[in-house]
Every structure is written in structure tokens, then in C-alpha cells.
Amino acid sequence: MKELISLTMVGVAEATLPQSATGTHKIQPVLTWNELALDAVRTKRLGAFAAARLYAMVNVAMYDAVNGIRVARKRSRRDFALxxxxxxxxxxxxxxxxxxxxxxxxSALYPDMTDVYNARLEEDLAALNPPPARVETGRQWGEKVGQQVVELRANDxxxxxxxxPGDTAPGAYRADWGSAQYRNMEPFGVNDPNVYLSDGPPALDSAAYADAFNEVKTLGNAAIPDxxxxxxxxxWRAGGGSARPPGEWIKIALAVAPQQPLTSSSLSRTVRLFALLGMALGDSAATSAQSKFTxxxxxxxxxxxxxxxxxNLATEQDSNWTQRNGSIGGSPEHxxxxxxFARAGATILASFYRDDSVTFSFTGDNAIAGARTFDSFxxxxxxxxxxxxxAGIHFEFSNQAGQQAGRGVAQEILDTRLLKTRRGH
Incomplete structure (x- = not known):
């Protein structure tokens, strides 16, 4: 029987802590600090691409900090991230x-929120078992790694x-798009995000375009209640002030990780999962931005x-048509x-747990949506x-192209990054 993993509150880090981790013996830094990253995206109202970059940086830093100490102890070795x-x-x-x-x-990215982060770190460190010297040495090493990650990504x-600029030609996105730089963002895990560039949308006068056009015209129409x-x-709306689409996959991992035997009691495995996931989300941003720009x-x-x-004779104009989403969409469509992000996240999680069929529930950031349960990633x-x-803001061919790109990005990262090079976990 599948295990049902439930997450019905935004406060993942505290709600999902195993009983053995709620005392002074252990803290759950991967869960706690990913929650803080989600909150930073909400508070700062970051766009999806900026959010993906932040999730990647936080989790790469945690992985390299933990991995470095394991290497020093010679218990095992994995490739480092940065x-x-x-x-x-x-x-x-x-x-x-x-x-x-x-x-x-x-703290480096959002210095105005340092008081919050300082208080959380102080609480975490105080909850750890002595000897104090090892706690302080860990803190110093982790701080050094985090600072290096910020420095290495400063000009990425x-x-x-x-x-x-927008364009009024048929088929062109009309508004200016202010995040075009993300197409040039240095990848976290893949060799070249442009490998996953879409082949492009179908021709405007094609049957494939007309089919997708007529589908979204019906299914995404705000005037048709459903x-x-x-x-x-x-x-899945994930608009401004939310954790954004990549954050939904961080939330899914936060729901699943404490309940799965592979990660529930292993810091090394948990930090590796989130680093793989973060890198896949970050590189999905780059390849998606490149397709949008192209x-x-x-x-x-x-x-x-x-x-x-x-x-196209198979499409019909409706000058009053309005999408269910409300806004038209803030970036080019394809x-x-x-x-x-979705297929990248699902591919990482299914591969890591060697099972796609994990049942879980979680709540979207849109409060009116409530929780939903899924029987697989x-x-x-x-x-x-x-x-x-x-929502009325994408065509199905762009959904399929995005899913293909996300799968490719994730698979390359799984095949090439954070691999074991010595025996151990």
C-alpha cells in the first residue's frame, strides 16, 4: 500500500519534523532553511526565474557544506556542486x-531580513548537542561555503x-519582457541549457496551431464556469507573492522527504536530494528563458x-475573450x-526515490485552493x-515543450552531478 504523505499547511519545516528531531538531539536544517527560502521569495515577490536561482543557491550551499565535512572524514565522497x-x-x-x-x-542576498535569519541560526545551533567546538567549527565552515556560493554566482x-521589446507582428508577444537576461544565466548543473531549447511553436497557419488555439479558447475561457x-x-497559480512555480516542487520535496525511509533519518541523502532538485529548477529557468526569448x-x-x-482559416477571432488567469501572462508564451519546472522536479524526485508512485498531499500557495493529493510525481x-x-495563458504545445525540456535538464543532472565516487551514502 502506498504511503500517504500529507502537507496541508505552509509551515512545512515544523509540521513535518520527525518526533526524534524535535528535541535537542537534532535539527532539520534542510527543511527549516528551505522554508525560509520559500518565505523570502514570497516576501520579496520574486519572479519564477529569480526564485529558482535562489532555491538552487541555498541548497547547493547546504550540500557543499555537508559534503565537505564527509569528505574530510573520509567516510564517502561525492562530486561537489560549487x-x-x-x-x-x-x-x-x-x-x-x-x-x-x-x-x-x-543574509547576503536579503540583508534587510538578517535579523530573522540570525535568530533562526542561533536557535538551530543552540539545539545541537555538544561539544560546542564542533558546532562552532561547523558554523564557520558553513558560513564560508555559503559566502563562496554567493561570490561564485555574483556575476552569473x-x-x-x-x-x-514587445512586437505587434502576428504571433509576437506584445509587451516588453523585463527578465530576458535569465537566458544567459550560468547553469548550476547542466553543461549547456540551450541543448534543451524548444523546436518552437507550430506555424500560425498549421492544423497543430489551430487545434491548440481552439483548445485553450474553450478550456481557458473565464466566461465558461468549470x-x-x-x-x-x-x-497551481503561483503568482506574485507566492513561492512561485519552482517553489511548489520545493514544497513537494519538503512533504515527501521526512516520510520516506531513504531521507527521513539521513542528512546526507536529504541535502543531496534538495541540491539535485535546486540545480534542476535553476537550469530549467535558463532553458525556459532562452526559448521565450528566441x-x-x-x-x-x-x-x-x-x-x-x-x-489560419480554422481559428476565429473573439475580441472580448478573457483568460481565467486574469492577467495575460508576464513573459513570452513559448x-x-x-x-x-514541474517535469524537472518530478524527474528528480522519481529518480531519487526510485519510484514515481509516491502518494502525497500538499497545499498550493493560493489559500483558496486547499490541499490536493497526487498518486505520483x-x-x-x-x-x-x-x-x-x-488558466488560459499557455497552449498545449508549449506545455509539452516545457515538459520535454524539464525532463532533459533533470536527467542530465542526475546522470552527471553529485555522484558517488567512493563507497558510502
């Missing part, structure tokens, strides 16, 4: 190192902001309101970033992609 383990201390508390590494990243192409589609759309395709609302210009990824058609 920071070589050569100078890691032998006698250091790994949980202190993980917490301090995440603290260093978040994610800034300064670059705007791609309770099920409304629920799915709202659950094809600069119009959103369904623009397409439907201007169907008299597309040269491909779907949500679909890319792939089912959640499929629904996340279709939610964008129900």
Missing part, C-alpha cells in the same frame, strides 16, 4: 554547517535586468483577440516555465502543466 571540499574541517557538526551555509546565502548572468478547472488553475510567441489572449491576422507534473491551459 565549492571544493579541500579545506573542510574533519571535526565539525554537519547540521551546524548546513544551517550556517543557508544563512550566509539568504542573472543581472542586470534586460528587456526584450469548478474542476477553476480548482486546478487556482492550486520565439517571443504571443499569449492565447492576444492570439484569440487577433485571430483575424494569423492566416515555452511554459511552469511545465519545465508525474501526475502532479502533468496537472501543473495542464493548469496553464485551464
Amino acid at each position: 565549492v571544493p571540499p579541500d579545506s573542510a574541517p574533519h571535526r565539525a557538526n554537519r547540521r551546524a554547517a548546513a544551517a550556517a551555509a543557508a544563512h550566509a546565502v539568504l 548572468g542573472s543581472s542586470p535586468s534586460e528587456t526584450q 469548478q474542476e478547472k477553476d480548482e486546478i488553475f487556482n492550486f 520565439y517571443h510567441f504571443w499569449r492565447p489572449a492576444t492570439a484569440i483577440r487577433n485571430a483575424d491576422t494569423d492566416g 515555452t511554459s516555465g511552469q511545465s519545465t 508525474s501526475a502532479a507534473a502533468t496537472e501543473a502543466g495542464r493548469a496553464r491551459i485551464f
Whole structure:
């Protein structure tokens, strides 16, 4: 029988702590500090690509801090993500190192929230068993790793902001797009994100385009009430002030990890899972941004309101058509970033646990949506992609292209990064 993993509150870190971890013996830094990263994205109202970068940085820092100490102890060795383990201390508390590494990243990126992060780190360190010297050594090493991650990513192409101008030609995205720089962001795990560039949307006068056009025109129409589609759309909405689409997969991992034997009692395995996931989400942002910049395709609302210009006899203009989402969409349509993040996240999780069929529940950031239960990671990824058609802001071909890209990004990372090079976990 499948195990049901339930997460119905935003407060994952405290709600899912195993009983043995709630006392002074252990803390759960991966859970706690990912929750803080999610909250930073919400508070700062980051876009999806910036959010994915943050999740990757926090989790890469925690992984390299923990991994470095394991290497120093010669119990096992894995490839490092960004920071070589050569100078890691032998006698250091790994949980202190993980917490301090995440603290260093978040404090550097959001100094106005340092008081929150300082208080959390102080509480975490105080909960660890002595000897104090090992806790302090772990803290110092973790802080060093986190600072190095920030330095190494300081000029990674994610800034300064670059705007791609809008275009009024048939098939073109009309508004200016202010996050075009993310197409040039240095990858976290893959060799070249452009390998996963979409082949592009179908021609405007093609049957494939007309089929997708007419599907979203019906399914994404705000004027056609549909309770099920409304629920799915709202659950995956992830707009401004939320954890954003990549954050939904961090939340899924937070729900699953404490309940699965592989990760429930292993810091090393948990930190590796989240580092793999973070890198896949970060690199999904880069490949999605590249496709958006390259094809600069119009959103369904623009397409439907201007169907008299597309040269396709199978499409019909409706100048009053409105998408269920409310807003038209803040970036070029092709491909779907949500679909890319979703399939990347599902691929990492299914491969890591060697089982796609893990049943879990979690709550979307949109409070009115409530909790939803899925019987597999792939089912959640499929629904996340279709939610964008129900929202009226993506075509199905862009959902499928995003899913393909996310799968490819994740598989390359699984095949090439954070691999064991000596016996051990």
C-alpha cells in the first residue's frame, strides 16, 4: 500500500519534523532553511526565474557544506556542486554547517531580513548537542561555503535586468519582457541549457496551431464556469507573492522527504536530494528563458483577440475573450516555465526515490485552493502543466515543450552531478 504523505499547511519545516528531531538531539536544517527560502521569495515577490536561482543557491550551499565535512572524514565522497571540499574541517557538526551555509546565502542576498535569519541560526545551533567546538567549527565552515556560493554566482548572468521589446507582428508577444537576461544565466548543473531549447511553436497557419488555439479558447475561457478547472488553475497559480512555480516542487520535496525511509533519518541523502532538485529548477529557468526569448510567441489572449491576422482559416477571432488567469501572462508564451519546472522536479524526485508512485498531499500557495493529493510525481507534473491551459495563458504545445525540456535538464543532472565516487551514502 502506498504511503500517504500529507502537507496541508505552509509551515512545512515544523509540521513535518520527525518526533526524534524535535528535541535537542537534532535539527532539520534542510527543511527549516528551505522554508525560509520559500518565505523570502514570497516576501520579496520574486519572479519564477529569480526564485529558482535562489532555491538552487541555498541548497547547493547546504550540500557543499555537508559534503565537505564527509569528505574530510573520509567516510564517502561525492562530486561537489560549487565549492571544493579541500579545506573542510574533519571535526565539525554537519547540521551546524548546513544551517550556517543557508544563512550566509539568504543574509547576503536579503540583508534587510538578517535579523530573522540570525535568530533562526542561533536557535538551530543552540539545539545541537555538544561539544560546542564542533558546532562552532561547523558554523564557520558553513558560513564560508555559503559566502563562496554567493561570490561564485555574483556575476552569473542573472543581472542586470534586460528587456526584450514587445512586437505587434502576428504571433509576437506584445509587451516588453523585463527578465530576458535569465537566458544567459550560468547553469548550476547542466553543461549547456540551450541543448534543451524548444523546436518552437507550430506555424500560425498549421492544423497543430489551430487545434491548440481552439483548445485553450474553450478550456481557458473565464466566461465558461468549470469548478474542476477553476480548482486546478487556482492550486497551481503561483503568482506574485507566492513561492512561485519552482517553489511548489520545493514544497513537494519538503512533504515527501521526512516520510520516506531513504531521507527521513539521513542528512546526507536529504541535502543531496534538495541540491539535485535546486540545480534542476535553476537550469530549467535558463532553458525556459532562452526559448521565450528566441520565439517571443504571443499569449492565447492576444492570439484569440487577433485571430483575424494569423492566416489560419480554422481559428476565429473573439475580441472580448478573457483568460481565467486574469492577467495575460508576464513573459513570452513559448515555452511554459511552469511545465519545465514541474517535469524537472518530478524527474528528480522519481529518480531519487526510485519510484514515481509516491502518494502525497500538499497545499498550493493560493489559500483558496486547499490541499490536493497526487498518486505520483508525474501526475502532479502533468496537472501543473495542464493548469496553464485551464488558466488560459499557455497552449498545449508549449506545455509539452516545457515538459520535454524539464525532463532533459533533470536527467542530465542526475546522470552527471553529485555522484558517488567512493563507497558510502
